[in-house]
Amino acid sequence: MDTGITPQPERRSAMVKSGAWNDKIITQYLDDAVAATPDRTAIVGYRVTDDTRESLSYRELNDTVTRMAAGLAAMGIEEDDIVACQLPNWWQTIALHLACMRIGAILNPLMPIFRERELRFMLAHGDAKLLVIPKVFRGFDYEAMVDALVEELPELKTVLVIGGEGERSFEQRLLNTAWERDTDTEALFRDRQPTADDVIQILYTSGTTGEPKGVMHTSNTLFSNVRPYADRLHLTPDDSILMASPLAHQTGFLYGVMMPVYLGTTVVLQDIWDAEYVARVIAAEKPAFTMAATPFLADLIKIAPQHEGELDSLRIFVSAGAPIPSALVEQAGKTLKAKIVSAWGMTENGAVTMTCPEDPAERASQSDGKALPWMDVKVADFQGNALPAGEEGNLLVRGASLFVGYLKRPELYGVDDDGWFGTGDLARMDPDGYIRITGRTKDVVIRGGENIPVVEVENLLYKYPGIADVALVGCPDDRLGERLCAYITLDDSVPDVSLEEIKEHLVKHQLSKNYLPEYLEVIEAMPRTPSGKIQKFKLREQAKTIRLEPAKRA
Numbered sequence: 001m002d003t004g005i006t007p008q009p010e011r012r013s014a015m016v017k018s019g020a021w022n023d024k025i026i027t028q029y030l031d032d033a034v035a036a037t038p039d040r041t042a043i044v045g046y047r048v049t050d051d052t053r054e055s056l057s058y059r060e061l062n063d064t065v066t067r068m069a070a071g072l073a074a075m076g077i078e079e080d081d082i083v084a085c086q087l088p089n090w091w092q093t094i095a096l097h098l099a100c101m102r103i104g105a106i107l108n109p110l111m112p113i114f115r116e117r118e119l120r121f122m123l124a125h126g127d128a129k130l131l132v133i134p135k136v137f138r139g140f141d142y143e144a145m146v147d148a149l150v151e152e153l154p155e156l157k158t159v160l161v162i163g164g165e166g167e168r169s170f171e172q173r174l175l176n177t178a179w180e181r182d183t184d185t186e187a188l189f190r191d192r193q194p195t196a197d198d199v200i201q202i203l204y205t206s207g208t209t210g211e212p213k214g215v216m217h218t219s220n221t222l223f224s225n226v227r228p229y230a231d232r233l234h235l236t237p238d239d240s241i242l243m244a245s246p247l248a249h250q251t252g253f254l255y256g257v258m259m260p261v262y263l264g265t266t267v268v269l270q271d272i273w274d275a276e277y278v279a280r281v282i283a284a285e286k287p288a289f290t291m292a293a294t295p296f297l298a299d300l301i302k303i304a305p306q307h308e309g310e311l312d313s314l315r316i317f318v319s320a321g322a323p324i325p326s327a328l329v330e331q332a333g334k335t336l337k338a339k340i341v342s343a344w345g346m347t348e349n350g351a352v353t354m355t356c357p358e359d360p361a362e363r364a365s366q367s368d369g370k371a372l373p374w375m376d377v378k379v380a381d382f383q384g385n386a387l388p389a390g391e392e393g394n395l396l397v398r399g400a401s402l403f404v405g406y407l408k409r410p411e412l413y414g415v416d417d418d419g420w421f422g423t424g425d426l427a428r429m430d431p432d433g434y435i436r437i438t439g440r441t442k443d444v445v446i447r448g449g450e451n452i453p454v455v456e457v458e459n460l461l462y463k464y465p466g467i468a469d470v471a472l473v474g475c476p477d478d479r480l481g482e483r484l485c486a487y488i489t490l491d492d493s494v495p496d497v498s499l500e501e502i503k504e505h506l507v508k509h510q511l512s513k514n515y516l517p518e519y520l521e522v523i524e525a526m527p528r529t530p531s532g533k534i535q536k537f538k539l540r541e542q543a544k545t546i547r548l549e550p551a552k553r554a
Contacts, residue, residue, distance in 0.1 A: 084122075131156060225349070226259045241263075291319075319364070349421075375400065384420065394441065396420040449481070460511060489522070
């Protein structure tokens, strides 16, 4: 398919010369691991609801991937076709990515929280040829949801269901059929092997336009992040990795799918976040590293005193998605042996800045780190000029792990002639190069590390009878970073509206429940500029005082 990438030979030349791009792909790292340590455990998977544990050695993983890749090819998946998956943190996501890489297909992981509205757009926009889903996860029937959509998706030729039956069964179609016996897999994989500059991953991210954008990455852009990331944290093949962050987020994909294979180590997956359960997993599997949003850290610290000695293997906890409160870092120092590391990044880059394990503990709560090798950050004015240390400005990034474009939307790439990409965040930089995110120019609220597509939710609220104006902003929350607050004005046809009523309205429009407002303020009039634009900064200031109270007219 035509992804809309514009070739950049100058960038490639500079990245190869610097050593940032080594032209190696993940299946080559898999081959290295199979040759060196075939019996080492590659994946351990915990399903919390079932309280089950599965594991695969590198030899078993490679055999499974070979079978799956041959099966996908036999089902008609061609080079550059998009294979989508909407899966929890199950081993099948990792195997599916590796299988796609064997035959030159592109993986498009989708968050399990997405429902009809999001899937309808993403699957159609990407022209996904195949979709892998669970039958049921957390009580929700994914197969029934997809059944209601397939007629609107003519390009979607195949749906495979983990735990399904008949022709749709993932197990029967891919795992229990010896596709490799009827296929010259050596020739197939050789002929289909992608280059390190081919697009291999598409992740959708919400922006200010309200329409998700498909972020495209290559092996070179992704591994140029994974390699220095692992180096900064001093991770080795002897350090197993715990990943409870979603594999369909860049955090989970980079450091739960790609980094373990790169290191040739073990990844331990947990499909539902539960602090007590993860404490049991840490005690049993003894991981050295994990990365998750700040609420995960807060939950782990809370239960740590009841698990004395059981969490001691955890050496590094990287927290991102929201600033880490200083009190949390202090508590971590008392209850965990893990070093708390703060980081900032985005789907378009992976982690860009990160503190160092050698830094003083307070660095993690006072900054979001300094740039990783092969990445540059700049705090600039609106003309792009660098600002002095300590001044707030727009945060720009450039370098090796910068994505290569938005799927079918080359006009939105937004990289200037010098390679700088506007992040939409505001920041300050200290004299040592450490940045602190101070706000966002993007109209996005981040709740527990999850971006909420504000414009899309606002547009749906405008469809509610009687709502005249809508403005959604984030209000601070100690645990989740932000919660979503809806400010609305009403016309004369409606005397009042409740939070529960607007939630019901949004659910009827198939909005993910994770995107629902948690506070509602009905106000007489929106604060506006002379030109009529709503002044959201005033609402954000007002939202800082919000507490859990019934919605009311202000």
